[in-house]
Amino acid sequence: xxxxxxxIRGAIFRLVLLASLAVAFITLxxxxxxxxxxxxxxxxxxxxxxxxxxxxxEAGARPAILATLYLGLLxxxxxxxxxxxxxxxxxxxxxxxxxxNRLLEVNIQNLAAVPSIVYGILGLAxxxxxxxxxxxxxxxxxxxxLLVLPTVIxxxxxxxxxxxxxxxxxxxxxxxxxxxxxxxxxxxxxxxGIATGSILALSRGIGETAPLIxxxxxxxxxxxxxxxxxxxxxPVLIYQWTSFPQDDFRxxxxxxxxxLLAMLMTLNALAIWLRNRxxxxx
Amino acid sequence: xxxxxxxxxDALAAERPQPGTREVVFDIRDLTVSYEGNPAIRSVTFExxxxxxxxxxxxxxxxxxxxxxxxxxxxxxxxxxxxxxxVLYRGEDLYGKDVDPVEVRRRIGMVxxxxxxxxxxxxxxxxxxxxxxxxxxxxxxxVERALKQAALWDEVKDRLKKSALSxxxxxxxxxxxxxxxxxxxxxxxxxxxASALDPIATTRIEDLMHGLKKDYSIVxxxxxxxxxxxxxxxxxxxxxxxxxxxxxxxxxxEYDVTSKIFTQPSDxxxxxxxxxxxx
Numbered sequence: 001x002x003x004x005x006x007x008i009r010g011a012i013f014r015l016v017l018l019a020s021l022a023v024a025f026i027t028l029x030x031x032x033x034x035x036x037x038x039x040x041x042x043x044x045x046x047x048x049x050x051x052x053x054x055x056x057x058e059a060g061a062r063p064a065i066l067a068t069l070y071l072g073l074l075x076x077x078x079x080x081x082x083x084x085x086x087x088x089x090x091x092x093x094x095x096x097x098x099x100x101n102r103l104l105e106v107n108i109q110n111l112a113a114v115p116s117i118v119y120g121i122l123g124l125a126x127x128x129x130x131x132x133x134x135x136x137x138x139x140x141x142x143x144x145x146l147l148v149l150p151t152v153i154x155x156x157x158x159x160x161x162x163x164x165x166x167x168x169x170x171x172x173x174x175x176x177x178x179x180x181x182x183x184x185x186x187x188x189x190x191x192x193g194i195a196t197g198s199i200l201a202l203s204r205g206i207g208e209t210a211p212l213i214x215x216x217x218x219x220x221x222x223x224x225x226x227x228x229x230x231x232x233x234x235p236v237l238i239y240q241w242t243s244f245p246q247d248d249f250r251x252x253x254x255x256x257x258x259x260l261l262a263m264l265m266t267l268n269a270l271a272i273w274l275r276n277r278x279x280x281x282x
Numbered sequence: 283x284x285x286x287x288x289x290x291x292d293a294l295a296a297e298r299p300q301p302g303t304r305e306v307v308f309d310i311r312d313l314t315v316s317y318e319g320n321p322a323i324r325s326v327t328f329e330x331x332x333x334x335x336x337x338x339x340x341x342x343x344x345x346x347x348x349x350x351x352x353x354x355x356x357x358x359x360x361x362x363x364x365x366x367x368x369v370l371y372r373g374e375d376l377y378g379k380d381v382d383p384v385e386v387r388r389r390i391g392m393v394x395x396x397x398x399x400x401x402x403x404x405x406x407x408x409x410x411x412x413x414x415x416x417x418x419x420x421x422x423x424x425v426e427r428a429l430k431q432a433a434l435w436d437e438v439k440d441r442l443k444k445s446a447l448s449x450x451x452x453x454x455x456x457x458x459x460x461x462x463x464x465x466x467x468x469x470x471x472x473x474x475x476a477s478a479l480d481p482i483a484t485t486r487i488e489d490l491m492h493g494l495k496k497d498y499s500i501v502x503x504x505x506x507x508x509x510x511x512x513x514x515x516x517x518x519x520x521x522x523x524x525x526x527x528x529x530x531x532x533x534x535x536e537y538d539v540t541s542k543i544f545t546q547p548s549d550x551x552x553x554x555x556x557x558x559x560x561x
Contacts, residue, residue, distance in 0.1 A: 097361065166398035170458070172359060174411035174465060175388030184414070189401055 035261075039254030047255055051222040052237065056248030061256050063221045067137060067231040068263070072206045074141035075148065079205075080198050082145070083152030084187075087194075090153075091160040092182050112150035119147045120214025128215050135216030137231045143211045148201040155197020159190040192278035199271040203264045209235040234260045301516060301539065304331035306372075307469060307499045308353060313367035315348050315357060321531040322348040325367070328518060328537045335491055335500045337514030337540065339507055341555070344520040345532025346503040347395075350471050352376075353501060354390040355383040371469075388415060391462030395474040397454035399446035399461075404438050407446045407457055411465035424464055432460035433490055452483025459490065463498075470494065472502040476509065488513050507556060510540065517543040519552045 042056075050060025086108075094101040123143035133139045163186050171181040212218075217236045225231040232240070234256055241253035308330040315322050323345035330336040338346045348357065355376060357363040369376040376386055399407050408425040412418060425442075429435040434456040438449070446457055455475060462470060472491075476484040491500055491513050504510050510517050518537040522530050536543065536552045547553045 095361070164398075166394065166396060167400060169356065169359070169394060170398045170400065170461075171410070171414075173354065173356060173387055173392035173394075174414060174461065175384050176410075176414045177384050180414050184410070185400060 032261075035254045035257045037254075038251045039256075039258045042252050042255040043258060047252075047259070052220065052232075056246060056252055059249075059252055061234065061237055061252075061259065063223060063225055064232050064234045064237040064256070065259065067140075067217075067221075067225040068206050068234040068260070070137050070225060070227070070231075071141050071144060071233060072202060072263075074138065075144050075202055075205045076198070078141065078145040079149055079152045079201065080194075083149055083198070083201075084156045084194055086149075086153045087156030087160055088182060088187070091157055092178070092186065108150050108153055112154060115210075116147055116208055117210040117214065119143055120211030122146070123211060124214045134228075135219075135230055136228045137225050138227050139215050140212050140217060140231060140233065143215060144205040144208060147208065147211060148205040151201040151204065152198050155201065156190070156194045159193025159197060160186060162193060163189045192274055195278075196271045196275045199267050199274070203267040203271075206233075207235055207260065207264060209233075209239050212236050213239070234263075301329075301331055301334075304334065306330070306370075307332045308501070309368075309370035309373075310352075311368045311370070313349070313352060313365070313369060315345070315352060315366070316364050317360065318362040319364075321525065321529050323520070323532040324523075324525060326520075326532075326534045328534060330499065330501055331516065332499050333495055333497075334515040335495050335502060335513050337510035337517045338501065338503045338520060339505070339510045339517060339555075340520030340532070340535075341522065342505065343530075343532070344522045346505075346520055347473050348532070349520070350392075350473050350501060350503050353469070353471055354387045354392055356387070356392065358383050388465060389467050390469040390471060391465065391467035392471040392473065393455070393458050393462060393475045396478050397451055397458055399449070399454050399457050401445070401447060403443050404446050404449070404457060405442040408460050408464045411461060415465055417465065428460040428464035429457075431463045431494070432456045433486065433493075434460055450483070452479050452486060455479060455483070455487060456490065459487075459494075463494075468499065470498050470500045472500065474503050474505060477505065484509070507544070511544050514540045516540060519543060519547075519549075519555060521551055521555070 047060045048065060049062055050058060051063050052061065053059040090101070090105060090108075094104075096102065120143060123139065123146070127133050127139045127142050128135055133142075167185050167189065168181055171185045176184070212233050213236060216230070217232045218240060219230060219232055221230055221232045223229075238253045238256045238260065241249045241256065244250075306329045310329070311327050313326040314324050326349060338349060340346055351357045352365055352369055353371075353376070357365055365377060371386075371390070375381065400410060402410070405422075405425055408428050409421055412421055412424055417424065426435060426439075429438060434453060437453060438444075438457075441448075446454065449457060455478075459470075459475075476487045479487065488509065491502070494500065495515075502510075502513065516537065517540040519535045520532050521535045523533045525531055536547055536549045538548070542548075543552060544556050547556060553559075
């Protein structure tokens with residue numbers, strides 16, 4: 001009864017946990033600190049209103065910022081209906097005993113693990129060249145859609161699966177059809193989870209660089225992008241600027257990173273807010 | 283309002299129900315249900331009567347829930363469930379070719395073991411059924427009527443817009459009953475409706491059933507024998523039996539007037555169960 005039994009393994013485990021946390025925090029902190037130190041110099045209104053230029057003092061990121069916003073919007077419009085639709089089919093309609101449904105499931109999991117550059121190559125071959133869309137914003141958005149679709153599907157499926165079966169049973173027992181059960185009970189209950197998952201997938205999508213480079217976003221664009229016009233996106237512009245020899249362009253890249261991070265963090269904050277706001281306890 | 287008079291077994295025995303004179307609601311013939319080839323209940327045959335409370339009792343795993351879920355085709359939702367035999371509901375085969383399970387469930391409502399209100403307001407819970415079935419005329423009056431029938435109106439009339447999940451377990455279960463009643467079913471199926479509730483909430487549900495059987499026919503599954511004795515007119519005792527192929531499946535052992543099942547059962551197995559020697 002007396003004294004303390006020393007839980008050495010427990011203490012070590014705690015230390016390991018703290019160390020893993022520290023690695024993540026220190027990495028992020030260093031990055032932010034470094035970027036903020038270099039990038040604040042160019043963080044002014046001009047950065048948001050001017051196109052890129054060969055003169056660092058004149059250069060801004062307006063076309064890239066706009067293109068990234070367009071890409072994000074298009075991505076949302078295209079992935080959410082497709083992803084949620086697929087998730088509903090797989091969770092509520094598909095007969096899991098059928099081999100084609102199982103094949104579909106396994107392949108969606110696999111697609112989520114395919115490197116993004118592969119999607120870029122696919123997009124170049126089938127979207128830019130194949131259907132002749134050329135190197136435009138829409139082509140970029142389509143590729144990003146393919147890229148994040150598996151993630152959205154997986155997130156939406158998790159959200160749908162989290163709706164307790166007792167809710168479905170109750171609705172069926174009242175004489176609801178399958179469509180009514182899905183549209184009036186399951187989907188409304190799953191929306192917070194679907195929204196969170198979609199936003200996180202979206203923020204992954206707009207941070208992507210490689211597939212956009214494959215479809216020609218690595219280019220000089222001095223005007224505001226349009227749906228069917230050439231474009232460069234913020235991550236691509238960052239990549240471009242860091243490859244320039246002058247220090248000022250590195251600083252501009254840092255500024256662009258600050259802007260991109262701010263956009264991503266806003267999206268993530270929105271996701272967290274949505275999750276907390278609509279979280280349900282059954 | 284429904285009556286809340288306490289019910290005594292003696293009173294029931296005194297006015298022993300006369301099943302023979304009653305209209306048959308369910309005529310179940312040779313009903314066998316299996317999941318993935320494993321039988322859950324085998325060759326169940328009996329009749330349930332109109333405006334009676336029919337209780338299904340028996341040990342765990344004897345297929346009580348499986349059985350009651352056949353009566354509104356809820357087993358259709360379980361992949362791999364196969365139902366054989368016939369279930370005649372007012373003379374019509376529930377498993378007939380042209381029968382729409384959705385229409386069956388509209389007429390035969392079900393209350394589940396665990397209260398399962400929708401994560402919506404109290405009003406919307408009750409209004410869900412009528413909305414789904416297009417009975418939206420005078421919806422508020424319909425909701426009020428159902429809540430009154432379920433003896434919940436006085437407790438919730440000032441907070442109909444509040445979440446149903448804010449109610450206590452017993453209130454949630456009465457809300458689920460109100461939700462069923464709102465679509466004006468003919469039969470109420472109750473699958474252990476009070477097993478997750480405390481004794482006071484249980485009593486309220488039992489009182490409610492007594493009032494409701496004037497307008498509805500009720501089939502209730504319960505593992506609580508006292509409950510069956512208190513509420514049921516007729517009681518069916520299910521047990522588990524080893525079949526010829528070695529599968530264990532639920533069978534109907536005895537079906538009779540409740541007081542007879544509990545005082546002078548004709549089968550030894552029933553006697554062992556109701557006297558507590560088994561199960």
